[in-house]
Amino acid sequence: EVQKHSVHTLVFRSLKRTHDMFVADNAKPIPLDEESHKVKMAVKLRTEYGSVLHMPTLKENMREKGGPNTGDPYGHKQYSGNQGQELEYMVTGTHPYPSGPGVALTADTKVQRMPSESAAQSLAVALPASQSRLDANRTAAGVGDIYRHAGISERSQPPGMSVAMVEGGGNKNSALVPKKAPTMPKPQWHPPWKLYRVISGHLGWVRCIAVEPGNQWFVTGSADRTIKIWDLASGKLKLSLTGHISTVRGVIVSARSPYLFSCGEDKQVKCWDLEYNKVIRHYHGHLSAVYGLDLHPTIDVLVTCSRDSTARIWDVRTKASVHTLSGHTNAVATVKCQAAEPQIITGSHDTTIRLWDLVAGKTRVTLTNHKKSVRAVVLHPRHYTFASGSPDNIKQWKFPDGNFIQNLSGHNSIINTLAVNSDGVLVSGADNGTMHLWDWRTGYNFQRVHAAVQPGSLDSESGIFACVFDQSESRLLTAEADKTIKVYKEDDTATEETHPVSWKPEIIKRKRF
Numbered sequence: 001e002v003q004k005h006s007v008h009t010l011v012f013r014s015l016k017r018t019h020d021m022f023v024a025d026n027a028k029p030i031p032l033d034e035e036s037h038k039v040k041m042a043v044k045l046r047t048e049y050g051s052v053l054h055m056p057t058l059k060e061n062m063r064e065k066g067g068p069n070t071g072d073p074y075g076h077k078q079y080s081g082n083q084g085q086e087l088e089y090m091v092t093g094t095h096p097y098p099s100g101p102g103v104a105l106t107a108d109t110k111v112q113r114m115p116s117e118s119a120a121q122s123l124a125v126a127l128p129a130s131q132s133r134l135d136a137n138r139t140a141a142g143v144g145d146i147y148r149h150a151g152i153s154e155r156s157q158p159p160g161m162s163v164a165m166v167e168g169g170g171n172k173n174s175a176l177v178p179k180k181a182p183t184m185p186k187p188q189w190h191p192p193w194k195l196y197r198v199i200s201g202h203l204g205w206v207r208c209i210a211v212e213p214g215n216q217w218f219v220t221g222s223a224d225r226t227i228k229i230w231d232l233a234s235g236k237l238k239l240s241l242t243g244h245i246s247t248v249r250g251v252i253v254s255a256r257s258p259y260l261f262s263c264g265e266d267k268q269v270k271c272w273d274l275e276y277n278k279v280i281r282h283y284h285g286h287l288s289a290v291y292g293l294d295l296h297p298t299i300d301v302l303v304t305c306s307r308d309s310t311a312r313i314w315d316v317r318t319k320a321s322v323h324t325l326s327g328h329t330n331a332v333a334t335v336k337c338q339a340a341e342p343q344i345i346t347g348s349h350d351t352t353i354r355l356w357d358l359v360a361g362k363t364r365v366t367l368t369n370h371k372k373s374v375r376a377v378v379l380h381p382r383h384y385t386f387a388s389g390s391p392d393n394i395k396q397w398k399f400p401d402g403n404f405i406q407n408l409s410g411h412n413s414i415i416n417t418l419a420v421n422s423d424g425v426l427v428s429g430a431d432n433g434t435m436h437l438w439d440w441r442t443g444y445n446f447q448r449v450h451a452a453v454q455p456g457s458l459d460s461e462s463g464i465f466a467c468v469f470d471q472s473e474s475r476l477l478t479a480e481a482d483k484t485i486k487v488y489k490e491d492d493t494a495t496e497e498t499h500p501v502s503w504k505p506e507i508i509k510r511k512r513f
Contacts, residue, residue, distance in 0.1 A: 187444035189501055190425050191494040193437060193476060195451050197487040199235045201228060206479035207247060207465045213255040215471035220479055221248030227262055227272075232470060235487065241272060243279055250293040250304075259316075261302060263290035269304050271316070283314045285321045294337045301358075303344055305332035311346050313358065323361030327354060333375045336386070341400050345386060347374030353388050355402055365402045369395060378418035378426070380440065387440075389415035389428055396443070408443045411436045417466045421473040429478060433462030446501065449488075457482040 005013075045053070204223030211218040217238060219229050227241040227248055246266035253260050259280075260272040269290055271281035288307035295302055300316040311325040311332050330350035337344055342355035342364050353367040353374055367388075376389035384399045387408075394408035394415065413430035420426045424440035437447040453462050463481035470477065476488040491499075 185442055187439035187442040187446065187501060188424060189496045190423065190437070190439060190446055191490045191492075192447050192499055193449070193488040194491050195449075195486055196489050197235050198454065199230060199485040199487065200454060200483060201230075201237050202226070202483045202485075204247070204483060205463075205465065205481045206483060206485055207249050208251050209466045209468050209477055209479040209485065210251045210253055211468055211470045211477070212253040213471065218468075218470070218477060219251050219253060219260060220485055221251045221262055221264070222483075223247040225264075227251060227260070230485070232475070239277065241277060243270060244268060246289075249289065249291050252293055252295055254295055254316075255297070256295075256300065257316075261293055261295065263293045263304055265289035267306075269293065269302070269314070281316075281319050283312075283319055283321075285312055285324070286310070288331075291331065292334050294335050296337045296339075296343065296358075298339045301337075303335050303337055305335040305346055307331040309348070309350075311335050311344065311356075313344070313361070323358075325354075325356055325361060325363075327363050327366075328352065330373075333373065334377045336377050336379055338379055340384070345377055345379070347377045347388055349373040349375075351390070353377065353397075353402070355400070364400075367397065367402045369404060373414075375414065375416055376418040376428075378420050380420055381422050383440075387418055387420065387426060389418045391415065394418070394426075394428055394438075396440075406443050408438055408445070410445050416464060419467045419469055419476070421469045423473065427467055427469075427476060429464030429467045431463045433464060433480070435464055435467070435478065444501070451480075451486055453480075453482040454484045 202220065202222040202224055204225075206220050206222050208221040209218060211232065216232060217229055218232050219227060221227050221244075225242065225244045225246060225248065227244070228237060229239040229241070230236065231238055241260075241262075244262065244264040244266055245268075246264050248262055248264045250263040251260065258274045260274055261270070262272065263269045267286050267288060267290060269283035269286070270279045271283070272278065273280045283302065283304070286304065286306040286308055290304050290306045293302060293304040295316075301322070302314040302316050303311055304314065305311040309326070309328045309330060309332060311328075312321050313323040313325065314320070315322055325344070325346065328346065328348040328350050330348055332346050332348045334347045335344065336346075341357075343358040344356040346354050346356065348354070351368070351370045351372055351374060353370070354363050355365040355367075356362065357364050370388065370390040370392060372391045374388050374390050377386060378389075379386045385396060385405065386399065387394055387396045389411075391412070391414050394411060396405040396408070397403065398405055408426070408428075411428050411430060411434070413432045413434060415428050415430050417429040418426065419429075420440060426438040426440050428436045428438070430436075433450055433453070435449040435451075436445055437449070438445050450462075453459060461481045461483075464478050465481065466479040468477055469475065474489060478486045478488070480486060
């Protein structure tokens with residue numbers, strides 16, 4: 001009868017048999033194949049010593065070794081620069097000269113001093129460049145051109161530096177020239193922003209904010225379940241809308257119709273007619289709290305994102321759910337739309353950003369660089385780029401494929417919101433009430449703001465949930481945890497002399513992850 005063994009025992013025995021089979025050969029060197037060794041050494045010589053193979057060789061040394069071929073055990077031909085001709089520079093000694101003034105030059109009186117080895121080398125270096133060396137330098141210049149045309153000259157050495165080394169005589173190998181470390185270019189000067197108005201009226205955290213396209217008023221949504229409309233110029237309350245039964249998490253005003261859209265933690269997405277100040281449509285489908293929404297700029301489409309890990313695309317008029325964008329594995333915190341591809345961008349608590357194909361309703365690209373939740377995404381109004389905010393970093397990306405541009409490090413908090421204007425001022429608002437202002441192009445943090453909480457609020461109630469520039473981009477509005485809306489404007493009195501950029505051209509540590 002065959003004894004039954006466990007799978008573990010059988011696997012172990014099989015491993016042991018295999019080990020015993022090969023143990024005799026363990027650590028034995030592999031026999032050297034002469035042909036492949038020759039090829040390997042030939043490649044190594046060319047790659048590592050190619051730039052000096054044309055250097056002068058003393059004829060005496062070659063004679064001692066028995067001719068030109070015996071000196072090279074791997075049967076190399078002469079380096080291409082010397083093929084078919086005598087070696088270019090043979091330093092064998094000085095010309096004969098008389099031993100003193102008035103002495104005739106004869107075989108007995110002539111003096112011919114052989115140069116030392118170091119003198120021969122220095123003379124060889126001082127000689128004009130050979131054809132092969134010029135060819136090598138031309139190649140190096142070509143590589144410099146490639147890098148220059150790749151658009152990285154802004155962050156690397158001045159364009160002429162490496163080429164100047166090559167063209168200035170060709171005696172030095174350009175690969176040996178130390179490259180200058182990339183430095184941050186000088187940021188554009190932006191005037192500092194100052195707080196000039198605090199608007200109170202909500203009875204709970206102000207969670208979202210939007211400015212209407214005509215720049216006359218703005219709208220806020222709050223944890224007190226109301227939506228309030230305020231006059232932008234005076235800051236006075238114009239209207240309160242009630243209807244949500246939980247915190248209002250997103251508001252947006254349509255530029256194509258007199259509609260206001262809102263969403264909240266009650267899973268509801270509502271369309272308000274601002275001529276009647278009433279809800280005219282509901283969009284049903286999300287299975288959990290709806291965290292954000294955005295309108296497509298050119299077609300009547302609404303996109304919402306939710307804690308149910310999906311984003312949904314709605315037809316504004318028919319209320320039909322066109323697509324459910326599924327793929328995220330945790331709550332989707334933010335969604336943005338644009339007319340160009342990719343038309344939809346989402347950021348999620350699963351740490352990823354997804355760029356979506358609106359027509360197919362599928363993911364085009366998934367960006368996995370962030371290590372923590374992505375709560376904020378903002379699109380640049382002019383450039384084909386966007387930024388994402390997470391507690392680990394703010395990252396900038398290039399459309400359409402989401403190519404990484406740079407990190408903006410230093411805002412070490414949970415970043416709830418991002419806003420950017422046409423001047424290249426990026427604003428990040430955080431859960432601890434701090435607001436950082438950055439130069440978009442260079443990533444330089446030119447201002448940090450931490451406004452005092454409203455009197456009567458706890459210091460812990462210091463948090464920025466949303467921020468937005470008005471349509472003129474001269475005002476910045478923030479929605480905060482102390483139940484207020486704060487309005488900032490640029491300091492008109494500031495100049496570059498009174499508020500200089502405290503910028504040092506420090507070496508950039510560019511990290512991808």
